[in-house]
Amino acid sequence: MSTQEQIALAEATPVQATVPIATARPASLWRDTLGSVLRQRSARVGLLMLTFLVLVAIFAPVIATHDPYQSLLGVEPGVVKRSGPCIHVLGCPASQPEHIFGTDGNFRDLYSRVVYGARTSLTVGVAAVTFAIVIGTIIGAIAGYLGGTSDNVLMRLMDVLLAFPALLLAIAIVTAAGRSLVNALIAIAIVSIPVYARIVRSTVLTTREADFVTASKALGESGFGILVRRIMPNSITPLIVAATLGVGGAVLEIAALAFVGVTGDVSNPEWGSIIGLERDQIFRAPHIILIPGIAITITVLAFNLLGDGLRDALDPRLNR
Amino acid sequence: MTRFIIRRLLVTIPVLIGIVFIVFVLARVVPGDPCRAVLGERATDAVCDAFITRYGLDKAIIPGLFKANHAVAFHIEQIPTTLLDNQFVAYLGQLAQGDLGTSIKHSRPVTTLLIERLPTTVELTIMAMLFAVSVGIPLGLISGYRHNSKADVGTMVVANFGVSIPVFVLGLALAFLFGLVLKGTPFALPPSARLSTGVEMVPLATVWGLENLQGPLRGILDFFSGLYIPAGIISGQFNVSFDAFRHLILPAIALGTIPLAIIARITRSSLLEVLGQDFVRTARAKGVKERSVILRHATRNALLPVVTVIGLQLGALLSGAVLTESVFNLAGVGRTMFEAITGRDYVVVQGLTLIIALIYVTVNLIVDISYGFLDPRVRAR
Numbered sequence: 001m002s003t004q005e006q007i008a009l010a011e012a013t014p015v016q017a018t019v020p021i022a023t024a025r026p027a028s029l030w031r032d033t034l035g036s037v038l039r040q041r042s043a044r045v046g047l048l049m050l051t052f053l054v055l056v057a058i059f060a061p062v063i064a065t066h067d068p069y070q071s072l073l074g075v076e077p078g079v080v081k082r083s084g085p086c087i088h089v090l091g092c093p094a095s096q097p098e099h100i101f102g103t104d105g106n107f108r109d110l111y112s113r114v115v116y117g118a119r120t121s122l123t124v125g126v127a128a129v130t131f132a133i134v135i136g137t138i139i140g141a142i143a144g145y146l147g148g149t150s151d152n153v154l155m156r157l158m159d160v161l162l163a164f165p166a167l168l169l170a171i172a173i174v175t176a177a178g179r180s181l182v183n184a185l186i187a188i189a190i191v192s193i194p195v196y197a198r199i200v201r202s203t204v205l206t207t208r209e210a211d212f213v214t215a216s217k218a219l220g221e222s223g224f225g226i227l228v229r230r231i232m233p234n235s236i237t238p239l240i241v242a243a244t245l246g247v248g249g250a251v252l253e254i255a256a257l258a259f260v261g262v263t264g265d266v267s268n269p270e271w272g273s274i275i276g277l278e279r280d281q282i283f284r285a286p287h288i289i290l291i292p293g294i295a296i297t298i299t300v301l302a303f304n305l306l307g308d309g310l311r312d313a314l315d316p317r318l319n320r
Numbered sequence: 321m322t323r324f325i326i327r328r329l330l331v332t333i334p335v336l337i338g339i340v341f342i343v344f345v346l347a348r349v350v351p352g353d354p355c356r357a358v359l360g361e362r363a364t365d366a367v368c369d370a371f372i373t374r375y376g377l378d379k380a381i382i383p384g385l386f387k388a389n390h391a392v393a394f395h396i397e398q399i400p401t402t403l404l405d406n407q408f409v410a411y412l413g414q415l416a417q418g419d420l421g422t423s424i425k426h427s428r429p430v431t432t433l434l435i436e437r438l439p440t441t442v443e444l445t446i447m448a449m450l451f452a453v454s455v456g457i458p459l460g461l462i463s464g465y466r467h468n469s470k471a472d473v474g475t476m477v478v479a480n481f482g483v484s485i486p487v488f489v490l491g492l493a494l495a496f497l498f499g500l501v502l503k504g505t506p507f508a509l510p511p512s513a514r515l516s517t518g519v520e521m522v523p524l525a526t527v528w529g530l531e532n533l534q535g536p537l538r539g540i541l542d543f544f545s546g547l548y549i550p551a552g553i554i555s556g557q558f559n560v561s562f563d564a565f566r567h568l569i570l571p572a573i574a575l576g577t578i579p580l581a582i583i584a585r586i587t588r589s590s591l592l593e594v595l596g597q598d599f600v601r602t603a604r605a606k607g608v609k610e611r612s613v614i615l616r617h618a619t620r621n622a623l624l625p626v627v628t629v630i631g632l633q634l635g636a637l638l639s640g641a642v643l644t645e646s647v648f649n650l651a652g653v654g655r656t657m658f659e660a661i662t663g664r665d666y667v668v669v670q671g672l673t674l675i676i677a678l679i680y681v682t683v684n685l686i687v688d689i690s691y692g693f694l695d696p697r698v699r700a701r
Contacts, residue, residue, distance in 0.1 A: 042480075160335055256487070275488065279647070282496050297485045298484075304484055
């Protein structure tokens with residue numbers, strides 16, 4: 001790097017201007033971004049919670065004490081269904097079998113089911129949002145770039161999707177396609193497509209007429225090349241923020257679908273379906289409902305905090 | 321203003337038709353046997369054939385699209401002959417006469433179901449929204465005015481939890497807390513149903529001696545009878561109103577918490593933005609009292625985005641109503657819709673979808689119009 005370039009860099013990053021020029025680090029977009037994200041308290045807390053959840057999901061077989069699918073009736077002596085939490089070191093009598101969160105209505109270990117539930121919720125949440133972003137980006141980019149009739153038709157279609165209560169639409173799609181977790185995932189993805197389509201369309205619309213796009217046109221770059229290389233990168237930031245918040249929403253929706261019982265096999269360890277199965281037991285065995293409920297809340301909270309932090313860090317309009 | 325309203329109305333028509341069309345087709349291409357879903361697994365073929373013919377399910381769904389023997393098939397050559405003779409055209413004709421159809425499962429008109437069950441959802445939604453607005457806006461204003469104070473941080477933590485907790489978990493937790501833990505204390509609240517056993521609402525038609533009234537007017541009257549809280553007050557049945565109100569507190573809190581959190585956050589950030597603007601500084605420089613600066617200058621401007629959010633939250637509230645009604649055992653539209661979808665009761669799904677979409681579109685229209693009244697700049701455009 002020439003000295004002139006280094007001077008230019010140092011001037012571009014005024015914070016470092018007081019540092020002797022020779023030792024100034026070159027500014028890196030990713031490092032700067034990471035730095036400003038980590039300066040947000042909510043992002044730090046969210047990231048910490050999320051790391052914990054991801055570790056739980058990855059190491060579920062190690063952390064879990066029992067098989068989440070296996071009914072312990074006749075397997076473990078003295079097992080009682082819907083028994084409360086029993087931890088020996090905390091004073092639970094040794095005559096009772098140890099279950100950290102107690103057992104559910106099928107004599108299964110609730111703790112192991114909740115631990116494995118992290119896998120289901122995180123995978124389904126992330127997969128649904130990824131799917132929605134891919135489709136939404138394509139629709140938004142086409143609508144924004146072509147404009148005119150295609151824009152009108154595509155966006156009215158998105159309006160129709162948005163005008164309908166998301167949960168009811170998702171229930172209808174799952175019922176139509178057959179009750180299963182995969183179909184629930186697809187349903188959640190479909191109902192959240194409009195969010196991403198709108199984001200991409202609006203950035204395409206605002207940057208389409210920018211000077212750097214005109215410059216690319218003048219240089220003879222193809223329409224597709226301009227769209228993908230010049231325009232689309234501008235929508236990455238809002239998409240990252242929306243996606244992070246979107247995963248939280250998807251986790252809530254998958255739990256709601258499982259709660260009403262349209263995700264198929266209820267023996268799968270899924271937080272919403274654990275609650276849905278035992279909802280009538282709220283007065284007799286509240287732990288079966290409250291513990292998975294707390295797990296859902298923590299997961300959604302983690303994504304919301306991280307998403308808020310990302311938005312505050314990445315959106316220059318909010319820098320006050 | 322009139323032109324603005326008319327233009328908005330015209331834009332909503334294609335959206336409404338789109339919704340009706342999509343739901344109509346979706347409900348019919350569903351895999352599975354509609355006859356046996358309704359009449360039971362043991363219905364014979366003869367019975368089912370008669371059932372299919374009776375409800376016109378053997379006809380084309382839309383021109384060229386058929387469903388026979390559990391398979392959806394598209395016959396392009398059949399389009400001309402089925403251009404007018406198909407289920408969708410028949411349905412539109414029916415709708416034009418104000419007929420939403422008869423529920424296959426309940427053997428009752430959808431309008432009757434609506435008159436019976438819509439009031440529950442309307443009361444629940446309004447109470448939830450009142451709760452959200454009356455708590456959310458003050459919280460947001462305090463939080464925005466005392467930016468970064470303990471009250472602000474506390475409110476934002478609560479708001480973050482509020483948007484993260486699932487409606488059904490909050491509902492069940494509230495039922496557990498107020499129905500069991502606090503049982504026997506003055507804070508106990510009923511955790512399910514709309515009225516206590518033994519408490520009954522005498523319909524307005526009976527109270528006012530209008531039992532001979534028929535037709536749409538009777539429908540409207542019965543609908544208002546279903547709104548227990550106001551109907552009890554105007555007909556002097558105060559005990560019914562009070563009982564209905566007590567039963568709705570927990571569901572309204574469960575349903576209203578997410579909008580509350582969102583409203584509080586929007587109010588806060590909107591007030592923060594407004595407080596930084598020049599006209600606020602001007603007002604302060606003129607020596608306007610701080611109280612007046614906040615309440616008259618800043619708050620009025622800060623509430624504009626909040627109005628939009630309230631409208632947008634309605635769709636979310638209807639989703640939440642499905643869960644809330646199911647947790648608190650309320651026979652409302654949300655639960656009816658869920659049962660109709662899972663029970664393949666096409667007619668009810670279609671009818672309720674149309675009504676829900678209409679309500680949604682109307683509320684958004686009202687929001688847009690009120691926005692015009694609140695902000696002269698919108699009107700000018």
